[in-house]
Every structure is written in structure tokens, then in C-alpha cells.
Amino acid sequence: MRYLVSVIDDKVNPGSTDRQPAISAFNERLIADGHWVFAGGLADTDAATVVDNRGEQVVFSDGPFVESKEYLAGLWVWEASDLDVALRLATEASEVCDRKIEVRPFR
Amino acid sequence: MSDVDEAVTRAHREGWARVVAALTRRFGDLDIAEESAAEAFATAVERWRADGVPPNPGAWLTTTANRKAIDRIRRENKRDDKHEEARLVHDDDPPEPPGAIDDDRLRLIFTCCHPALAPQTRVALTLRMVGGLTVPEIARAFLVAETAMGQRITRAKTKIKAARIPYRVPSAEDLPARVTGVLTVLFLVFNEGYLATGPDTDPVRHDLTAEAIRLTRLIRALLPEDGEVAGLLALMLLTEARRPARVSADGELVALHEQDRGAWDPALIAEGHRLVRERLAAAAAGVAPGRYQVLAAINAVHTSARDARDTDWSQVLALYDRLVRLDPSPVVALNRAIAVAELDGPEVALAAVERLGDELARYHAYHATRADLLRRLGRSEQSRAAYDTAIELAGNTAETAYLTRRRDQLGWSPPGAATETRPSPPVEGR
Structure with missing residues (x-):
């Protein structure tokens, strides 16, 4: 089962900026435990372009x-056997990133 | 009611959750389990009337529901790989150590009370799947339109399926928090029955209190070692025991100290006291009691007094001090102040109550408590204003009637009734 894991930041009250080492260590663990599918941090929303054709x-x-006010700052795709597993990882991720996390299943 | 109807009702009460839980386990789909169980019970009404009640109604229902489920799956052609992939609730079937809890109903309760579902949704889903209440019954209980309640339950089932909320008893590390979540749901159901809201409902919804007690008994049977489960069951039993004396013939709430204690249910009190004693023994052995156990102990003190005047208020206050440490919420502080009034007088209590004014401004029991303390201090005008606010905020018809009478009696004291009235916040005073 795959989950989209969104890292949500807040423009008014942003999370701390020194989280990268902790996030890297967490990623290593995700890989070792077979949960890691994809991860990426995103540039500021100002850099976005919307295309309507x-x-x-x-x-x-x-x-x-x-x-x-709140926006998507980064994302993961995780492989997890069920929502309990994904929520336990997300609980850690929120602490590691110092940001809110949304867990949403892929169809 | 005919014998057959009675047998179906009994089988429903005793067997609904078991049938739904077994089917969910076998077919991995809450929808199929719910609908097939409902069909089996409907079939039972017809068939048992014609052929008589089978020797083992529970087994008959399980077999019938299983057949209905298989028919349904064949009909919907859901038994292909695609269905396997999209299984609503999957059963990862961990090898359970011997003696571990292995009851499908417990899995079902944990799934319905999953923290990824909204609290109101957990309550509704638990009443439907575990309690067997119909959607219209649940909608009525929570004053929600039937279609809205139906959608809420459907959405929950869709989320369970889409997000893959597991059908299992949580792991040891998650278990305490998850049991707490389940108890919260059961306590909410009980409270809604105990103090039903809304102008058109009965002030006490016995169907809901009875259902909450029944489900808590079930959890107790499944988790006999859990102190908070025992505590919540004791709390419910000791509260339910007073039900016959809580509302007067003309529909007015009767405060605890004015209740006819002879009308209390002695069997429920005895059972509640037994549970409290069991937890006291555990506490003496070093197991710190949780919130429900302390609340149950407070209720045990009240129900031990044959006459309201014999209430051991210092014991009640000591228990509230303990509760404040576990649950420093303003509502607990308010209830504690009521015990303070009995020991140190209304003036000391009023000072404690008024410190809660900001947080509890929208809570009717805050204003009712304040009104009563002001009345006891002879400050009638302020008391009247506080009663007015309490009446405006109270949602329960019996409570409104009680508060209205108290307000209208201000400045008029019948002989002997001048001093010891307590109002009725959620636990203390009923």
C-alpha cells in the first residue's frame, strides 16, 4: 500500500530550518526498513507556475x-502495510521535520 | 411481543457484533459484513416465524449471514483479483501468542474507534457496527438528519477501505492509547444517553446508556486486566443505578441530595462497588488509578451514603484532588469546587468557581453552580442572572425545568430547604 506523505509548512509560523541532518538520518531508516519509495523537498510556492490548457x-x-498560509513544502511516497504503520512513521516524521504531515493513500 | 420477536431481539442484542465481526474477518469488507448481517436478521424474522426458533440462534445467524455474504460477492462479482487488491479492511493475521486477546469483536471496535476517524464518526460507526443500532436510530440519538448520518457512516467505511485502516487489535505499544480512545467513545455514548440534548428528546435516553454499558461490559470481558475499563464500567453502573430517582414524575431533574435513595438500583450499585473495590486493591498494590477509576470511586462514595447528609465529603474532595492531577481541566475544577462548598462553605467555593469563568463561559453547569452558590450566600439578584444564563445554555429538558424552578424560588425559602442545594454539573450532584 502506498501513501503520499505531505510535509506542510506555515508561512506565518514556519518550522525550524536546521532539520536536514535529522531528515537524512530518517530517510536512511525508511530505506533500510523498506518504506522509502520517493522523497523531495520543494522550492518556495513563488516559484510555481500554473498551466491551464x-x-x-x-x-x-x-x-x-x-x-x-499553509503550503506543501515537501513530500514522500511510502510503502506501508497499513495506515497504522504509516501513521507511526508520520508521527516520527512530524517531529523530525518540525512540521505538520498529511498522510493520504494512493488509490 | 411474540416469542419469535423476542428471540430475534435477544439474538440481535447478543449476536449482532459477533456476526459482523466474524464476517469482516472472513471477507475483509465492512460493507459486506454489515449488509449481510442485516439481511440475516431480516431473514430470521420471517423464517423463525414459519419454522420456529432454531436451537442455536447465534450459529443459525452466522451461517445465514455467511451465505448472504457469499451470494452478495458472487452477485457483485467481487471475488476477482481486483477485489483482493481493494480489500476494505485487511486482516494481516499476526500469529497471536497463546492467551492473547483473540476476539473479532475487539478488532471491530478498534477499527471503528480508529484515531484517523473524526470523534463523532467513531461514535456513529461503533453504534452501527458493534452496537447494531440502525442509521435512523443513531441519527435520532445525535439529532442529525438521517441522510447526513448515513453519509457520515458511508464516508467512514470508504476511508477505512481507501486508507487501509487495519482490522486488528493494536500492537502492545499502541494499545494503551487506543483503549483510551475506545473508552472515550463509550463514555460519549453513555453521556449522551444520560443527559440527552434537545428539546424533543427524552431527558434520559435509556437506550444509549444501556448500549454503552453493554459495550463496556464487552470490552471488560475482552480486556479483564485493564483498570480503566473496569473504572469506566463502574462509573457507568453507579450512574445508571440512580436513573430511577434522577428525573421526577413531572420531568424535572432531581439533584443528588434530593433523590429518593430507596429507588436506586441496588444490584447495579453492588456491582459498581465490587469493581471499585477491585481497583482499590490494585491501587493498594501500587497500580496508579486513571481518570475513570477515580470518577468511579467518587460515585462509590456518593452511593455508599444511605442519606445525603452522611456523604463523606472529605473523601470526595480527596478524590477530586487526585483527579485534578490526572485531568487538570476546568470542568474537573468546577466539580471539585462543589465538594469544597460542602466542606468550607459557599464563599470559598464561589471564589474557586469564578476563577473558571473565562474558560467555562459557554458551559451551563458553570452558571448553574455559580447561581446556586450565590443563592446560598443570599445574593439573589446575581443568582437570578446566573440562573438565566444557565437556562439559556442548558440543552436538557429536565435540567431546564429544574433550573427554572430554582430561579423562580429565589427569595422564597421553604422551611429547612435553605442551605444544602447543589446544582447539577456532569458528575457531581446528580
């Missing part, structure tokens, strides 16, 4: 598709 002409717009 549903009409006659493609429209590019500068910025994220929705402006919000």
Missing part, C-alpha cells in the same frame, strides 16, 4: 494554484 489557448499563471 483546457480552453482554446494555454494560459500560464505565475504562482501556486491556491494562495494559502
Whole structure:
């Protein structure tokens, strides 16, 4: 079972910026235990571009598709046997990243 | 009720959770389990009327429900690989050590009370899957439209399936927190029955209190070593025991000290006291009691007094001091203040109560307690204003009636009734 694990940061009250060593160590463990599928940190939402080609002409717009106080700062894809396993890992991840974590199953 | 109807009702009460749990385990799908169980019970009504009640109704229902489930799966052609992949709740079937809890109903309860579901959803799902209440019954109990309640339950089942919430007893490290979650659900069900909200409901919903007690007994049978399970069961029994005396014939709440103690249920009290004694023995042996055990002990003190005047208030206060350490919430502090009023007088208690004003401004029992203390201090005008707020916020019809009478009696003291009235916050005083 695969889960999308979103790391959520808050523009007003951001998490601490010194988490990279802890996150790397956590990633090593995810790999060793067979949970790691993919991981990546994201650039600021200001760097996003939205593309809409549903009409006659493609429209590019500068910025994220929705402006919000909270935003997606990074993500993982995990392999876990069930939600209990994923939630236990996410509990650790939230502490390691000093940020909120959303766990969402893939279909 | 005919013998057959009675047999079906009894089988439903005793067997519903067992049938749903066994089917969920076998077919890995809550939807199939629920619908097949419901079909089997409907079939029982017809068949038992025609053929008589079978010698083993429980086994008959399980077999019938199993057959219905298989028919359903064949009909929906769900027995292909795709179905296997999308199994609603999967059974990872860990090898259980001998003597470990191995009951499907326990798995079912833990799945329904999973922390990834919203608290209200856990309550609804538990009542449906474990309690066997119908969606309209649950909707009525929580004053929610039937369609909304149906959607809430359907959404929960969809999430269990999509997110793969497991069907199992949690691991040892998660177990204490998860049991606490289950007890919270059962306590919520009980409280809603004990002090039903809404202008059109009965003030006491015996169906809900009875269901909560029944499910807590089940958990107790499955986890006999858990002190908080015993504590919650004792708390419920000692509260339920007072039910016959709690609401007067004209629908008004009767405060604890005014209740006819002869009307209390002696069997429930004896059982509750037995459980409390069991936990006291464990505490003496060094097992620190949790919140429900302390609450049960407080209720044991109240139900031990043959006359309200014999209540051992210093014992009650000592227990509240203990409870405050476990649960420093303003509601506990409010209840503690009521015991303080009995020992140190209303003035000391009022000072303690008023410190909670900011946090409990929207809580009717805060205003009711304050109104009563002000009344006892002879500050009638302030008392009246506090009663007005309490009446406005109270959602229970019997409580509103009680508070209205108290307010309207302000400035009029019948002989002998001047001093010892306590209002009725959730635990203390009922």
C-alpha cells in the first residue's frame, strides 16, 4: 500500500530550518526498513507556475494554484502495510521535520 | 411481543457484533459484513416465524449471514483479483501468542474507534457496527438528519477501505492509547444517553446508556486486566443505578441530595462497588488509578451514603484532588469546587468557581453552580442572572425545568430547604 506523505509548512509560523541532518538520518531508516519509495523537498510556492490548457489557448499563471498560509513544502511516497504503520512513521516524521504531515493513500 | 420477536431481539442484542465481526474477518469488507448481517436478521424474522426458533440462534445467524455474504460477492462479482487488491479492511493475521486477546469483536471496535476517524464518526460507526443500532436510530440519538448520518457512516467505511485502516487489535505499544480512545467513545455514548440534548428528546435516553454499558461490559470481558475499563464500567453502573430517582414524575431533574435513595438500583450499585473495590486493591498494590477509576470511586462514595447528609465529603474532595492531577481541566475544577462548598462553605467555593469563568463561559453547569452558590450566600439578584444564563445554555429538558424552578424560588425559602442545594454539573450532584 502506498501513501503520499505531505510535509506542510506555515508561512506565518514556519518550522525550524536546521532539520536536514535529522531528515537524512530518517530517510536512511525508511530505506533500510523498506518504506522509502520517493522523497523531495520543494522550492518556495513563488516559484510555481500554473498551466491551464483546457480552453482554446494555454494560459500560464505565475504562482501556486491556491494562495494559502499553509503550503506543501515537501513530500514522500511510502510503502506501508497499513495506515497504522504509516501513521507511526508520520508521527516520527512530524517531529523530525518540525512540521505538520498529511498522510493520504494512493488509490 | 411474540416469542419469535423476542428471540430475534435477544439474538440481535447478543449476536449482532459477533456476526459482523466474524464476517469482516472472513471477507475483509465492512460493507459486506454489515449488509449481510442485516439481511440475516431480516431473514430470521420471517423464517423463525414459519419454522420456529432454531436451537442455536447465534450459529443459525452466522451461517445465514455467511451465505448472504457469499451470494452478495458472487452477485457483485467481487471475488476477482481486483477485489483482493481493494480489500476494505485487511486482516494481516499476526500469529497471536497463546492467551492473547483473540476476539473479532475487539478488532471491530478498534477499527471503528480508529484515531484517523473524526470523534463523532467513531461514535456513529461503533453504534452501527458493534452496537447494531440502525442509521435512523443513531441519527435520532445525535439529532442529525438521517441522510447526513448515513453519509457520515458511508464516508467512514470508504476511508477505512481507501486508507487501509487495519482490522486488528493494536500492537502492545499502541494499545494503551487506543483503549483510551475506545473508552472515550463509550463514555460519549453513555453521556449522551444520560443527559440527552434537545428539546424533543427524552431527558434520559435509556437506550444509549444501556448500549454503552453493554459495550463496556464487552470490552471488560475482552480486556479483564485493564483498570480503566473496569473504572469506566463502574462509573457507568453507579450512574445508571440512580436513573430511577434522577428525573421526577413531572420531568424535572432531581439533584443528588434530593433523590429518593430507596429507588436506586441496588444490584447495579453492588456491582459498581465490587469493581471499585477491585481497583482499590490494585491501587493498594501500587497500580496508579486513571481518570475513570477515580470518577468511579467518587460515585462509590456518593452511593455508599444511605442519606445525603452522611456523604463523606472529605473523601470526595480527596478524590477530586487526585483527579485534578490526572485531568487538570476546568470542568474537573468546577466539580471539585462543589465538594469544597460542602466542606468550607459557599464563599470559598464561589471564589474557586469564578476563577473558571473565562474558560467555562459557554458551559451551563458553570452558571448553574455559580447561581446556586450565590443563592446560598443570599445574593439573589446575581443568582437570578446566573440562573438565566444557565437556562439559556442548558440543552436538557429536565435540567431546564429544574433550573427554572430554582430561579423562580429565589427569595422564597421553604422551611429547612435553605442551605444544602447543589446544582447539577456532569458528575457531581446528580
